[in-house]
Amino acid sequence: MHLDITGLPAGPDDMEITxxxxxxxxxxxxxxxxxxxxxxxxxxxxxxxxxxxxSCSAVFH
Structure with missing residues (x-):
């Protein structure tokens, strides 16, 4: 799946859903x-x- 999110800065990496x-x-x-x-x-x-x-694990955990 490809998502186009306008304005997303370079290097999307780890993701976490609330x-x-x-x-x-x-x-x-x-x-x-x-x-x-x-x-x-x-x-x-x-x-x-x-x-x-x-990474998200470092930021959100």
Missing amino acids: PDGKTLWVTLRFSKKVGGIDIPTMKLVTVFSVLHAC
């Missing part, structure tokens, strides 16, 4: 950012920078 199933958090390894995607609309709703490239 327990309510509404948000997909994605680590953006090459940009050193984490993005939140609203699942119902498949739109990027938030992006924040991290100090180092990371």
Whole structure:
């Protein structure tokens, strides 16, 4: 499956869905950012920078 999410920075890597199933958090390894995607609309709703490239397990656990 290919999803086209406008504005998604480079390097989508690890992904984690919130327990309510509404948000997909994605680590953006090459940009050193984490993005939140609203699942119902498949739109990027938030992006924040991290100090180092990371995985979702490091960010969300």
